Amino acid sequence: MASCDAFKVSSLKGKVTLITGASAGIGAGTSLLFAKLGALLALNGRDEENLKKVAKQCTDCGAAEPLLVPGDLTDEETVRKMVEKTVGHFGRLDVLINNAGILVMGSIETSDLAQYDRVMNINVRAVYHLTQLCVPHLIKTKGSIVNVSSINGERAFPGVLAYCMSKSAIDHFTRCTALDLAPKQVRVNCVRPGVIVTEVHNKAGIVGDEYAQFIADCKHTHALGRPGEVDEVAQSIAFLASDAASFITGVNLPIDGGRHAMCPM
Template sequence: MSFNDKVVLVTGASAGIGKAIAILFAESGARLAIVGRNAQNLRAVADACAKDERPLEIVADLSTDEGCERTAKETLERYGRLDVLINNAGVGARTNLLSTDMAIFDKVFSTNVRGVYNLTRLLAPSLIETKGNIVNISSVMGTAVAVGVLPYSMSKAALDHFTRLIALELAPKGVRVNTVSPGVTVSELVQRLTGISDEQYSDYLTDMAKGIPMRRVCQPEHVAKMVVFVASEDCELVTGTVIKVDGGVDLAVESSEIKKQIQK
């Protein structure tokens, strides 16, 4: 799969899945704009992606109008076009109805839903011009039911439906829209949310793998490979889909091992 001369914007690119996506697109020849909130981490990702052309680095908070508007403006000023938008930026929260407050809800939805909606709205005209495509990064928690991840799961369910809605709207204009939905994935974000040590996180992943049919958790690179494939011309008639990369965890989400770990 070649993305030579294609312009790809990856949000949430400073770590984890976003970093893996950016690096794989760079290896496929794409011209990149990468967005993140951590300038130092984003610079390191740009270093890893730099070949003939260094990626455009945009330090921005996409939960804000200013962050979305500046991201769209700087990308189009630099490249004059956009072929692929990867909406990966997101935040999580470990909480439930009886222990949460509206500040947590607003923080999750402002990034995971409003930010995606806003940035996509701003860049849709450019994607129509290039007959480009959008890949949203969701989670199997958008369909799973478990205690302890309430606003996060709601936000991912909203994102999945957003994909279907705009896929239908943009299909006549030649723009494809899909979602890639990871399962249990090795992630610094999850470790930060739980506040556990490296050793504890390793044990957590081992326990989670026991409840996954394929007995393996995802690495960011597994998700990145699917994202790049779905964004490629090999998938020219694929739109409005939610594609799971989860080792079968969605099939076994009711298992005691999975639910026990999610709800801790």
């Protein structure tokens, strides 16, 4: 018979967690939730001022002050120093959240190789490299990895070719590394958000009336009839990282209001 404390997200208390892309959007929301759950945070982002604001929000809710490890994840030396600084400061690493990524518009006709390289370097190569460096530390703690993918990794959409390809790569990266690391008791999962209300679409050039219509269209493009909120993704990340998901690995979990199950009408 299950006890009343069977839900174990509280197991994140005291867990050293490295979160990339923590200066905005899903990364910022996940940082705040993990802080409230008592995790010890190392936060990465390229916007250092925003990163400081997120860190203050974490401490304002009574959490320990996060370690800030800002920098560009495409720079190999920056990534190495980030991992060294995190482990040197806390003495271990329990959870890695690979959230950092960019959305860039472009089709096979309108994009170029420079765009392809930029998207793949940030969304895939940097994830590969950071995970590779963190794995030895996660093996010691029998830790957990949660990658942030997208509905675009499973479903095809026009006009975002490189982005869709990058998220498909993250989906399969999740499955493959889950099998690689299962014998070491390190779990690897990912979330696949649908449309979530953040600034990511604005940064990609979807602004003004076009963005308003894009959000309004979620009534039809998402089975639940609306876009998602950052906290809804953060809660799922926390679940997968926690002991509540102790027998889950290699999963690509849709957080998309049912969009993955829909067919165009």
